[in-house]
Amino acid sequence: MEIRKDPEIIERILEKGVEQVLPSKEALKSLLESGKRIKIYQGFDPTADTLHIGHTVGMRKLEDFRKLGHHVIFLVGDFTARIGDPSDKTSARQMLTKEQVEENMKLYKEQASRIIDIDNKENPVEVLYNSEWLEKLNFGDIIQLASKFTVQQMIKRDMFRKRLEINKPIYISEFMYPIMQGYDCVMMNVDVEVGGNDQLFNMLAGRDLIMSELNKEKIVLAGKLLATSDGTKMGKSEGNMIKMNDTPEEIFGKVMAFTDSMIISGFEILTNSTMQEVANYKQRLESGENPMALKKELAHMITSEITSEEEADKAQEYFESVFQNKEQNVEIPEKSIDKEEIPLNELLVNIEFASSKSEAKRLVDQGAVKINDQKATQFNQILNIKNSQPLMIRAGRKLCTVTYRS
């Protein structure tokens, strides 16, 4: 495998969307310029049934490394997912079962391949599962590993310290997570680990471990996190997180709901734009261009990179006509139900616009629900689905048409 030293790609790896590189950017740079083929990985824990946009940050990095001809590993953290990463959790989390994890894992590879060329002919990405080695460890091995770390090291970690301060429990199992991640590094014998900045602690644990086990310096590349102006991580709530299996319309809409202060970092972190292009966007924004227009460009770009160009065009058209010009002669998402007649509140639950009938009722009471553009007032009114034109239902920001399916 020939190793390329394309300065543009190297520059991008080192700068774009990068929070920090340890021990230093120079170290990584000289490694990339050495012509040696290096091994890079990022781990993804299948704790949810889909990857989300935050994952694409690291995947873009992996793709750049891959393009240069390096050995890239996409590690599925099927074992670690079951234990749970304590990062940014204020309280310990529920462990997942093996079945749940397997279920979640199914779509990961397909979704990742939208960003990374996993099956590339010349330089494919290796996909590994960490249960392969973690499952085999016995108690003796684990003690052996654990003895490489001290409690002092562990409680240096910000979130553990916070919990200590507010007298919240910290379980020993939570200390094991960084150790497992470190062991991954050792088993794969990697040179570089990529991850979000929230993973810094875990990644550093691996750095120490690989140093003592293999006498090798692993470089850690920590990516920026998409954050709002007040520093809170974006998408912590389910509703706003852009998932890889969202429809193009949803992706576009969710980007449009970004706070203005996220636009520039959105271009930097979530798209393939070059640093120069990002600087241009920043320039345009500062010169007083309507943030909304820029946000639309961002939304289009993100949507097309996750789905396709045509899908993004359609999503934009949909967004503009439905939400901006309030037109209706556009194709809107269609849902079908198998009931001939149904009360409104049940319908809202059925099409997942509300999670319970009580909630559906509340939405109606608050004037959030419209049927064919008429505000609905009766939460229990019976709708005839079978013998009518498709109904257009809107609840807050959500919109769809409902048809009968026999």
Added chain:
RNA sequence: GCAGAGGUGGCGGAGUGGUCAAACGCAUCAGACUGUAAAUCUGACUCCUUCGGGAUACACAGGUUCAAAUCCUGUCCUCUGCACCA
């Protein structure tokens, strides 16, 4: 192990026998205003309901009482101090 404190809704945190589906704050959702932005104002925020109500709920399991988040007993868990330092 001993002693003390404590476990309340997504989170923080009031409440110490009835007026508590639980103050207040944050988060969230909706309405108004907008650019599906921010800020602001308003409302909602367990579930079911024939919209009158009903059923669950304040760690868990029992008990006292007309009535319990609130009192009693047991269990589990957390924190602090002391002891232990294998």
